[in-house]
Amino acid sequence: MPPSNPPTVRRQRLGAELRKLRERAGMSAAAAAGLLGSNQTQISNIEAGRHGVSADRVRTLACNYSCTDEALIDALAGMTGERGRQWWEEYRGTLPAGLLDLAELEHHAAGFRIAHAIHIPGLLQTPEHARTVFRQVVPALPPHEVEHRVSHRIKRQAVLYRDNPVPLTAVIHEAALRMKFGGTEIARSQLRHLLEMSERDHITIRVIPFDTGAFPGSGQAVFYAVGPVPQLDTVQLDQSHGPVFLDAEAQLQKYRTLLERLEEVALEAEESRAFIHGIERSLGRA
Structure with a gap:
């Protein structure tokens, strides 16, 4: 699947926070990809905000990154995207x-x-x-x-x-x-x-x-x-x-x-x- 274009600041922020969790866990992008049955390129694209990610996958990654902050996990899962075109897209x-x-x-x-x-x-x-x-x-x-x-x-x-x-x-x-x-x-x-x-x-x-x-x-x-x-x-x-x-x-x-x-x-x-x-x-x- 080709990368989304252009990534929004919100999606970039979600990816950046997932990268922080992965790095704090001392896990490589390749190892994280294995958790999703994916590849390192997809993890890199998610962390750069070029690809979206589901709430379930966010929770899977957070669990395997040993994140125990439930409020943060819920907030990150909530950032996985509203479906449909929002009003600002008309601009x-x-x-x-x-x-x-x-x-x-x-x-x-x-x-x-x-x-x-x-x-x-x-x-x-x-x-x-x-x-x-x-x-x-x-x-x-x-x-x-x-x-x-x-x-x-x-x-x-x-x-x-x-x-x-x-x-x-x-x-x-x-x-x-x-x-x-x-x-x-x-x-x-x-x-x-x-x-x-x-x-x-x-x-x-x-x-x-x-x-x-x-x-x-x-x-x-x-x-x-x-x-x-x-x-x-x-x-x-x-x-x-x-x-x-x-x-x-x-x-x-x-x-x-x-x-x-x-x-x-x-x-x-x-x-x-x-x-x-x-x-x-x-x-x-x-």
């Missing part, structure tokens, strides 16, 4: 693959922790705000691609509205709240949207005011997707060439600590809501 070939991987990551996440200093988090943007952001991309995007990206971004937000919405905690710096992306009317609408979203039980928005001064991680945006178990958490960072995904334990611990420190210096939710409302009022009445 394959028209948007960068990394944006599709981000949508898939969000779809399967158990929670979000986000920190932004300059931009409003994408999951909380209005269409007009998002359109303004995409019109500033370098090199400039043609109008139809701007609309593709806006459509994709808004569809990603469905994870916050479904029957089992994903919990989200966002720490946003005052600078992002005062940036008049698209002008006063669009900025006011964006702030009102933040206030409305902050009223939802599963969404917490906290603000870091200018008066706080220096704070950790001030120069970057962080998107932390909580997995079904801590080992399967993922950090996504925005880069000019597209999203970057991090999952090494040392990296995850670094960003957990960073987010904890950001939340320590941010205003509480009610104070943050009042703060945002104050900025919205300062823009004048519609």
